[in-house]
Amino acid sequence: MSTLVRKGNLFSQPGRDGQYPILTVENLSAWYGELQALFDVGFSVNTGEVVSVIGANGAGKSTLLRSITGMMNRGKTAKIEGRIDCQGRRLDKLRTEKIVETGVTMVPEGRMLFQRMTVSENLLVGAHLPRAREMAPEKLEEIFAFFPRLSERKNQPVSQMSGGEQQMVAIGRALMSQPSVILFDELSLGLAPIIVDDIYEKVRQINQSGVTCLVIEQDMRRALDVADYVLVMLEGRIVLDGRPEELSVDAITDAYFGTHEAGGHA
Amino acid sequence: MSDLPFEEAVYWTLIDLANAFLTGTFIGGYYAILSMGLALSFGVMRLVNLAHGEFLIVGAYLSAVILQILPIPPFFVLIVVVPIMFGIGYALQRFLLNHVSVQAMERRGMSANFGLMAPILVTFGLGIFISHLLFAIFATDAMSIKNSLAFSAIRLSMDLSISTLRFIFFLVAIAMLILLQVFLRYSATGRAIRAASDNPTYAALMGIRTDHIFAIALGISLAISGVAGFMIGMTRTFQPFDGPQFILVAFGVVIIGGMNSITGSLVGGILLGIVQVLAGTYFGPSAQLVGGYMLVLAVLAFFREGLFSR
Helix, strand or coil: CCCCCCHHHCCCCCCHHHCCEEEEEEEEEEEECCEEEEEEEEEEEECCCEEEEECCCCCCHHHHHHHHCCCCCCCCCEEEEEEEEECCEECCCCCHHHHHHCCEEEECCCCCCCCCCEHHHHHHHHCCCHHHHCCHHHHHHHHHHHCHHHHHCCCCEHHHCCHHHHHHHHHHHHHHCCCCEEEEECCCCCCCHHHHHHHHHHHHHHHHCCCEEEEEECCHHHHHHHCCEEEEEECCEEEEEECHHHCCHHHHHHHHHCCCCCCCCC | CCCCCHHHHHHHHHHHHHHHHHHHHHHHHHHHHHHHHHHHHHHHHCCCCCCHHHHHHHHHHHHHHHHHHCCCCHHHHHHHHHHHHHHHHHHHHHHCHHHCCHHHHHHCCCCHHHHHHHHHHHHHHHHHHHHHHHHHHHCCCCECCCCCCCCCEEECCCCCEEEHHHHHHHHHHHHHHHHHHHHHHHCHHHHHHHHHHHCHHHHHCCCCCHHHHHHHHHHHHHHHHHHHHHHHHHHCCECHHHHHHHHHHHHHHHHHHCCCCHHHHHHHHHHHHHHHHHHHHHHCCCHHHHHHHHHHHHHHHHCCCCCCCC
C-alpha cells in the first residue's frame, strides 16, 4: 500500500477482497523499552466492516490499538515502527489529538471516563473537535435517544454509575466526535453477559449506521458473532485471519492458544 | 474589662466577636484571591507552584508601574494587567513547565514521586530568579499603589466598620469564583481543562491538545494572581522579596480549603481570616499568624485532604 494512497481513498489501491480499505497497518512493530510487543503486524480494514481481533492476554491486541491511536508515541520508553494509514492520512507519526481529527477514535479498555464529570459533560468532551462542536447539541440528543438510560442520568457523576452504564457513556463519548472508525477495546471486560449482549447489539447498530469498527475481544464467541473479518493474534503476531464462516473453530482455538502451528490465511 | 458594668462588658465582647467575624470574613475574600491561582494550578496540573508568591509581587509591580505611566483610575489597570499576566502564564507553561510536568515525567517512565519533584524544583528556582530580577529593576524601595480608598471604611454602627477596599475585594472574590466555575463547567475550554486534569492521556483521545490546555490553565492562574497583586499594592507596600510571605498565606488557605478546590479557597480564606482576627483580638497582634497556622495544623490533623477536596 503505497504512495498511491490519497485522501478519501480515491486513488488508493484495492486491498482485501478488492475493496478499498479505510485503515491499513503495515509492518507494524512495537516496543516497551527492550520488550517487543508487536512483530511485523499487517492487515487492512475495509470501509463499513467490523473486524475483530482476538487473542489471549498479552497477545498484543491492546498494544495494536494503542499504536493506531498514537498512545505509543507519547512516552520515551514505548515506540513503534511501521506504517498506519487511515483515509489517506498517515497516522504513525501523528500525536493522538491529531489522529482523532482524521476520524479514528477509541472506546478504551476500562472505559477511562472523566470520573469527576457528569454523563453529559463526558459526552460533550467527546465533541471537543471543531468539526463535532457545532453539532454537539443535536448529537447529544441522538446519543440520549440511542441510550435512553443515559438520558435519565445525564446530570449524574459517572463515578456513581454501574459498569454497563459507564460503557454506554464511553461508547457515546466516542460517537460524539463523529468518527469514521471506532476501535473498541475489550468491551465485555467486567460486565455481566446480559449487558454485554446489549452492548454488542449497539455496536452492530453503530456499524450499520456506517461507522467502521475494529473490535478487540477476549471472548471468542462474541468476537466471531459480530465480525465480518477476524484476526487472531498470538505473542505479538497475527497468526490467523479470515472471514468467520471460513475459519473452523479448531483452527481459531489452536491459533488463539498457540497449541498448533497455525498457517496464515490469505 | 472587669471595671466595666456587666452590660457594657457583654456589649464589648459581642462587638469584638462581630468585628472578628466581619473583618475575618472580608479579609477571607482577599486571601481567596491570593490563593485561587495556586489551587487552580494544583487542581489541574498537579503543579505545586512555588513561584506563586513571586507572581503575586509581579502583578503588584506591574499594576504600580502602569499606573505611574497611565493616569487612569486604579481599578482600570486590571484591563492591562490581567491579559499580560495571562500571557506570561501561558508562555511559561507551554515552553517550560510542560516539559518538566508530572505528566511529562510519567511519560519518560519516571515514578510519580519524582515527577512531582521536578516542577517543584523548577518553580522554586523560578521564584528566586523573579525576585532577583525585580530587585535588579526596582531595588528594595517599598512601593504601593496610591488610592483614595486605602483608608476609607464603611461604618455599620457606631463601633463596627469594615474597610471599603476589603469589602470590594470580597465582592471581586465572589465574582471571580462564580466566573471561574461557570467557565470550567459550561465552556468547551473549561470542560477540556477538567478532562485534561482528570486524565491527560484520554483527554488527548478526545482531540484535546493538553499542552495548550495546560498553558491556558496556568495563564488563568497567573491572571488571577495579577488581580491579587493589584490588591496587595492597593492595601500595603511591597518589595521584591515579599513573595514568600504571601505564598505562606496561600498555602494555608488551600490546605484548609482543599488543594484542588477553587470554592475551597474562599471558605479556607474566610476561616483563616476569622481565626487570625480572633487570635489577634484576644492574644495580641503577634498571635495572629500563630493562630492561623494552628488552624492549618488542625485541618491537616482531622481532614488530610482539606475541607473541600474532591
